[in-house]
Amino acid sequence: MWRALARTTLRAVANDCGSPGVGLAPSALTQHQLRHSKASNRFITTTSTAPPHNIGIMSVEKPKIVFVLGGPGAGKGTQCSRIVDRFQFTHLSAGDLLREERSREGSEFGNLIEDYIRNGKIVPVEVTCSLLENAMKASGKSRFLIDGFPRNQDNLDGWNRQMSEKVDFQFVLFFDCGEDVCVKRCLGRGQSGSGRTDDNLDSLKKRISTYNNDSLPIIKFFEGAGQVKRIDASPDAEEVFGEVEKIFVASGF
Numbered sequence: 001m002w003r004a005l006a007r008t009t010l011r012a013v014a015n016d017c018g019s020p021g022v023g024l025a026p027s028a029l030t031q032h033q034l035r036h037s038k039a040s041n042r043f044i045t046t047t048s049t050a051p052p053h054n055i056g057i058m059s060v061e062k063p064k065i066v067f068v069l070g071g072p073g074a075g076k077g078t079q080c081s082r083i084v085d086r087f088q089f090t091h092l093s094a095g096d097l098l099r100e101e102r103s104r105e106g107s108e109f110g111n112l113i114e115d116y117i118r119n120g121k122i123v124p125v126e127v128t129c130s131l132l133e134n135a136m137k138a139s140g141k142s143r144f145l146i147d148g149f150p151r152n153q154d155n156l157d158g159w160n161r162q163m164s165e166k167v168d169f170q171f172v173l174f175f176d177c178g179e180d181v182c183v184k185r186c187l188g189r190g191q192s193g194s195g196r197t198d199d200n201l202d203s204l205k206k207r208i209s210t211y212n213n214d215s216l217p218i219i220k221f222f223e224g225a226g227q228v229k230r231i232d233a234s235p236d237a238e239e240v241f242g243e244v245e246k247i248f249v250a251s252g253f
């Protein structure tokens with residue numbers, strides 16, 4: 001879809017992303033809308049394409065994607081901010097997008113998302129993947145850190161169905177961190193006023209169990225394919241970023 005649009009859509013809104021790539025104007029992009037059908041208890045995605053406003057330079061370059069994974073509190077968000085500053089990536093946190101959608105007035109998924117988050121469960125991929133795709137398109141950028149996704153087999157399958165052909169997947173950046181450190185960091189974040197409804201011991205136990213049972217197998221899957229760059233996330237943030245930096249430089253960024 002992006003490629004088709006890129007072929008016919010002008011890059012007249014000059015690529016403001018500061019990095020090479022598709023640089024499509026959000027106004028000319030397909031928007032995915034999601035509804036929950038009570039009748040069939042399924043999620044339905046509808047697609048509408050706004051007419052392209054521009055004609056011009058063609059680009060077939062797909063957006064570059066790095067998945068960022070690791071336990072709750074491993075420091076994914078912290079490191080993503082630094083990568084954004086240093087390597088001109090756009091950071092999309094699946095958790096942040098879900099929290100935003102939960103708080104959006106009129107969202108039909110607010111209660112569902114809250115229930116999943118509070119209980120440390122993974123929201124159905126139809127919701128998350130549509131939020132990610134819409135955010136990617138709206139950004140007009142071409143290098144993305146997809147943080148906290150794919151978190152289970154459902155996430156991975158949904159991504160493969162909806163997105164894998166449209167992006168240029170680079171690697172998984174895996175922040176490896178012991179459980180005790182993760183818990184301590186999340187509780188510290190809660191005490192510093194994160195306002196998150198899941199930075200408490202009860203939710204954390206569930207999140208860690210979901211991570212061990214559902215997310216680690218996905219990381220192992222990518223590892224088996226030689227697509228994981230593992231980082232020890234237990235040292236301080238500065239030291240961790242030193243390792244992150246080496247990986248991105250070695251990968252040509």
Ligand SMILES: Nc1ncnc2c1ncn2[C@@H]1O[C@H](COP(=O)(O)OP(=O)(O)OP(=O)(O)O)[C@@H](O)[C@H]1O
Nearest residue numbers: 071072073074075076077078185186189235236237
């Ligand atoms: N290397 C580090 N050393 C010490 N504290 C850290 C480090 N990295 C992050 N933190 C702190 O730990 C907390 C969790 O970090 P962060 O929000 O980046 O984790 P996360 O992996 O994105 O978490 P989640 O998956 O729950 O969103 C924050 O309060 C952050 O300031």
Ligand SMILES: Nc1ccn([C@H]2C[C@H](O)[C@@H](COP(=O)(O)O)O2)c(=O)n1
Nearest residue numbers: 094095117120121122123148149151
């Ligand atoms: N792919 C995802 C990512 C996140 N969530 C939900 C469930 C998580 O516990 C919560 C917080 O995510 P975080 O900010 O810790 O990355 O958001 C999900 O369902 N699916």
